[in-house]
Amino acid sequence: MDNQIEIENYKIRKSESWAGNIDDQELISRIQESDFSKQQISDGKDFCYFLDKKYRTGNAENSEYICMAYTLNEPANLERSSVSEVVVEENEVYHIHRISVLRDGVLIDKIPDTKIKVLDSENQSSGGILSSNKKINITIKDLRLYDILIMEDSRIKTFTDRDFLRKEFSKYIWVSPDNYWAYGNYTFTFINDREEKIAYKKTFFRDENGNVLQPEVRCLNRGDRFVFEEKNYINPVDANREIFPYIDFATDAGWKGLSDYIAPMYDEIFNTATLRGFAPDLAEKLDLIADPDEKIQFAVEYVQNHIYYIFNADEMNGHKPQEPAVTYENKQGDCKAKSVLLKVILDYIGVDSSVVLVNFHTDFYIKYYLPSLLTFNHAIVKINYKGEDFFIDATTREEFGLLENRGFIYFMHYLEVKQDQELKERKPYRYPYFCVDEKVDFNVQGTSGTLTLTTSYKGNRANAMRRYFKNTNKREIIDSWNNFLFYSLNYSGDRNGTDIRNVFKDPSINIISDDKKMNEFKIQYTATIDNPYFTDPKNNRFLMYFDRNVIKASARDFMHKDISFWHNFDSEKYEINLHTDQKIDTEEKYTVQESTIDNPYFSFTSRKKVTKNGAAVNIEFKPLVNLEIPQADFEKFRTDHHTIADSNFGLGIDIIEPGLMNMLKFNFKKRFM
Numbered sequence: 001m002d003n004q005i006e007i008e009n010y011k012i013r014k015s016e017s018w019a020g021n022i023d024d025q026e027l028i029s030r031i032q033e034s035d036f037s038k039q040q041i042s043d044g045k046d047f048c049y050f051l052d053k054k055y056r057t058g059n060a061e062n063s064e065y066i067c068m069a070y071t072l073n074e075p076a077n078l079e080r081s082s083v084s085e086v087v088v089e090e091n092e093v094y095h096i097h098r099i100s101v102l103r104d105g106v107l108i109d110k111i112p113d114t115k116i117k118v119l120d121s122e123n124q125s126s127g128g129i130l131s132s133n134k135k136i137n138i139t140i141k142d143l144r145l146y147d148i149l150i151m152e153d154s155r156i157k158t159f160t161d162r163d164f165l166r167k168e169f170s171k172y173i174w175v176s177p178d179n180y181w182a183y184g185n186y187t188f189t190f191i192n193d194r195e196e197k198i199a200y201k202k203t204f205f206r207d208e209n210g211n212v213l214q215p216e217v218r219c220l221n222r223g224d225r226f227v228f229e230e231k232n233y234i235n236p237v238d239a240n241r242e243i244f245p246y247i248d249f250a251t252d253a254g255w256k257g258l259s260d261y262i263a264p265m266y267d268e269i270f271n272t273a274t275l276r277g278f279a280p281d282l283a284e285k286l287d288l289i290a291d292p293d294e295k296i297q298f299a300v301e302y303v304q305n306h307i308y309y310i311f312n313a314d315e316m317n318g319h320k321p322q323e324p325a326v327t328y329e330n331k332q333g334d335c336k337a338k339s340v341l342l343k344v345i346l347d348y349i350g351v352d353s354s355v356v357l358v359n360f361h362t363d364f365y366i367k368y369y370l371p372s373l374l375t376f377n378h379a380i381v382k383i384n385y386k387g388e389d390f391f392i393d394a395t396t397r398e399e400f401g402l403l404e405n406r407g408f409i410y411f412m413h414y415l416e417v418k419q420d421q422e423l424k425e426r427k428p429y430r431y432p433y434f435c436v437d438e439k440v441d442f443n444v445q446g447t448s449g450t451l452t453l454t455t456s457y458k459g460n461r462a463n464a465m466r467r468y469f470k471n472t473n474k475r476e477i478i479d480s481w482n483n484f485l486f487y488s489l490n491y492s493g494d495r496n497g498t499d500i501r502n503v504f505k506d507p508s509i510n511i512i513s514d515d516k517k518m519n520e521f522k523i524q525y526t527a528t529i530d531n532p533y534f535t536d537p538k539n540n541r542f543l544m545y546f547d548r549n550v551i552k553a554s555a556r557d558f559m560h561k562d563i564s565f566w567h568n569f570d571s572e573k574y575e576i577n578l579h580t581d582q583k584i585d586t587e588e589k590y591t592v593q594e595s596t597i598d599n600p601y602f603s604f605t606s607r608k609k610v611t612k613n614g615a616a617v618n619i620e621f622k623p624l625v626n627l628e629i630p631q632a633d634f635e636k637f638r639t640d641h642h643t644i645a646d647s648n649f650g651l652g653i654d655i656i657e658p659g660l661m662n663m664l665k666f667n668f669k670k671r672f673m
Contacts, residue, residue: 401519
């Protein structure tokens with residue numbers, strides 16, 4: 001193929017020598033039918049005859065090459081292949097080497113039938129997210145069912161001065177392919193063209209019995225290649241219960257060496273920047289606040305709410321932290337800039353703090369990854385105050401409270417930006433308060449009931465509920481509560497299909513208080529209900545209130561062989577009071593049933609008080625969070641959550657119907673059943 005077309009973001013040209021060259025005859029010879037390919041096609045799947053993928057890393061650029069040939073037997077796959085998109089970063093160029101089809105044994109060049117458009121990313125400048133990424137739209141005309149499509153392309157990312165981390169360090173993760181596809185031949189090659197050694201770690205590979213093998217760690221010198229090759233290959237991973245095998249490639253380093261590399265960049269700023277020097281007005285405001293706790297609150301909320309968050313995708317791993325004076329003057333910055341400014345403010349008021357690097361999205365995997373600064377994609381601030389560690393995300397907005405009352409950030413692994421640091425794990429956490437504290441009063445007189453819910457939210461729940469009430473229409477909020485209560489009162493069991501607005505009369509929901517220091521948001525819901533009892537098919541009446549939020553379905557349903565259950569439930573307290581003017585069965589099994597669970601990872605209590613005309617239950621759920629439940633402990637953890645779900649998540653009372661016959665029936669049932 002002799003096409004030589006060059007545009008700023010893509011080129012049509014031959015492949016580079018490092019990727020190898022394949023001529024048309026060799027290409028055709030690699031597309032051979034076999035018993036394996038025939039079986040996959042007869043199963044109704046598309047088949048990839050070969051996939052050859054190479055990744056090359058150097059100190060000046062990273063490159064990736066792919067050559068593959070696959071069937072277009074399925075209409076959906078034909079549609080996806082006819083129009084595709086490739087996103088390239090700044091200073092990255094997409095190279096198209098070959099687009100062809102093998103049709104009835106004849107190789108046809110489809111580049112003349114290909115239309116290419118370069119588009120801006122639709123997310124550019126949206127919500128403070130800046131990106132100079134380009135989207136290359138590729139449309140191939142006249143692809144037909146049962147064609148075999150051959151794609152050969154590569155992408156080259158050239159480093160600029162602000163890509164200093166990528167120049168110094170490499171990180172690449174190869175993940176085993178989707179198990180839908182079957183491959184006649186699958187080859188992945190990693191090429192080290194750097195001065196430094198590259199370590200690689202094979203993780204979550206399995207033996208023939210499906211048992212996870214111990215990770216394999218080795219190194220590649222400059223010029224070395226790692227090759228993974230399989231023939232007649234279908235990835236055997238159980239996608240629903242197993243982690244896909246992957247190989248982590250990273251510049252050979254240790255955490256202490258990495259922290260020593262990055263810490264001086266921050267220390268240079270902290271040793272020279274003074275708040276009074278670049279922000280004397282802000283320093284004066286802080287000086288006027290006498291209470292140390294309130295000073296910290298003011299500092300955190302100033303940076304969160306007054307400094308606009310700019311996320312520049314091209315620079316996240318690329319440039320040194322912005323000077324705090326610039327951040328303050330421009331009132332904007334990325335996560336590093338906002339974190340640095342917050343630390344400078346905290347230094348001014350004498351509070352010990354540090355910037356830490358995290359990656360919330362891959363937190364589970366960090367303990368398996370090789371040490372690399374490129375593992376992290378976010379910076380936050382760690383504050384040591386009164387002997388406790390607190391973590392603040394300076395990019396968050398509209399969060400409130402003194403330090404101990406602010407929202408809790410769930411993650412485990414972080415690298416502190418200081419000299420001589422190892423990767424650290426946070427301690428498990430137990431809330432000193434109830435995130436949800438709710439009192440339910442349901443009083444029934446005659447054929448009408450009055451329902452009142454008074455709820456206090458704290459921490460993350462307060463922040464979320466405050467935003468919800470601010471941004472949501474009042475009618476929508478009431479409908480949401482009505483829908484929840486329709487199921488909590490079990491009306492879905494005897495009047496399903498009824499318009500919920502006809503069930504709850506004159507509903508209202510109001511904010512009672514909003515304490516920005518305690519970060520406590522309190523609301524009250526009220527409504528009246530005609531026909532308040534749930535009635536079963538035998539015309540037995542019940543008054544019920546079961547809050548399914550108490551049941552942790554994710555704990556009961558969790559099934560995974562490799563990932564441990566991440567425990568991040570909120571602490572909760574509920575007081576449910578049901579009262580009626582009718583007599584009730586004061587000895588009914590589930591009405592009087594109580595529960596006490598003392599699991600290492602949570603405690604749960606359900607305590608009842610029953611009278612002749614009603615009952616009350618107090619429920620408390622206190623979890624130990626921000627940790628993974630070890631697999632050896634998980635079945636007991638799951639069983640205890642099943643116990644909660646066995647009628648311990650609310651309250652129900654049985655009405656004794658008036659009349660002699662009903663009383664005799666009740667006494668008979670009580671004595672013999």
